[in-house]
Amino acid sequence: MTPKPRPREPLINTPQLDAAQFGQVSPTAWRISGKTMTIDEYIEHQRQGVNSTDLRVLGKFTGRLFDKLKESNAGEHPGLSEAVCLIVQVLESPSVQRAKDPLPTWLAEVGFAAGYLLKRFDLIPDHVAELGLADDALILQRVIERNKSELDRSLDAENGINAS
Numbered sequence: 597m598t599p600k601p602r603p604r605e606p607l608i609n610t611p612q613l614d615a616a617q618f619g620q621v622s623p624t625a626w627r628i629s630g631k632t633m634t635i636d637e638y639i640e641h642q643r644q645g646v647n648s649t650d651l652r653v654l655g656k657f658t659g660r661l662f663d664k665l666k667e668s669n670a671g672e673h674p675g676l677s678e679a680v681c682l683i684v685q686v687l688e689s690p691s692v693q694r695a696k697d698p699l700p701t702w703l704a705e706v707g708f709a710a711g712y713l714l715k716r717f718d719l720i721p722d723h724v725a726e727l728g729l730a731d732d733a734l735i736l737q738r739v740i741e742r743n744k745s746e747l748d749r750s751l752d753a754e755n756g757i758n759a760s
Contacts, residue, residue, distance in 0.1 A: 628719065635738050639705055646707035648695040654710045655687040661713055664722075672726060673733035679740055683710050686747060689754045702743035702750075709739040 625632045633641070661680050670676050686692065686706050695703055712718060713732050722728040740747065 626719070635734060636742070639708065639735065639739060639742070642712070643701065643704040643708045646699060646704040646711070648697050648699060650711070651687065651692045651695055651699070651703060651707045654707055654714075655692050657710075657714060658684040658687050661710060664713060668722060668729055669726060670729060673729050675737055676729060676733040679733070679736035680713065682740060682747065683713075683736060685751060689750065691750050691754065700746070702746035705739045705743055706747075709736045712736075 624634050626635065626638065628638060661684055664670075665677055665680055670680075683706055686703075687710060692703070699707070712735050716722050719731045720727050720729075722732070
C-alpha cells in the first residue's frame with residue numbers, strides 16, 4: 597500500500613494570509629521550514645554561516661549580482677538596484693580583503709545578503725513571475741537598514757571621507 601503524500605507547507609506564507617486565517621502571526625513574521633520567525637531573526641540566524649573566505653569569494657561574483665538585476669524583474673522592486681549597488685561596493689572594498697574571522701556582524705550580514713541574492717531557489721524562487729525577487733529585495737534592504745551606520749562609516753573611510 598502506497599502512503600498518501602502529505603501536502604507540503606509552503607516555505608514562505610504571506611503575512612496577510614497567516615494573520616487572517618489564524619490571528620496569531622505578526623505581519624513581520626515569515627514561516628520558514630515550519631518555523632515562524634521575523635526577517636531579523638532569519639538574517640541573524642543565516643549570518644552565522646558566513647566567514648571571511650565566503651566574503652572574498654562573493655567579491656569575485658559582483659558581476660553576477662548585476663547580471664541578476666538585468667535578467668529579472670528587478671524594476672518591479674523599488675530600491676533593489678540601489679541595494680545591490682551598495683552591497684557590491686562593500687564586497688569590492690578593501691575592508692572585505694582585510695576581514696578576519698569572526699566577522700563583524702555588519703560584514704557577515706552583507707555576505708549573507710549577497711549570497712541570498714545569488715540563489716535561484718530561495719524562500720520565493722526567482723522564476724516566480726512578479727514575486728520572485730520580493731524576498732531578495734526585502735532581505736537586501738533590511739540588511740542595509742540594520743547596518744546603515746557601519747556601512748556608511750566603512751564606505752566613507754574607503755573613499756577617504758572623514759566622518760566627523
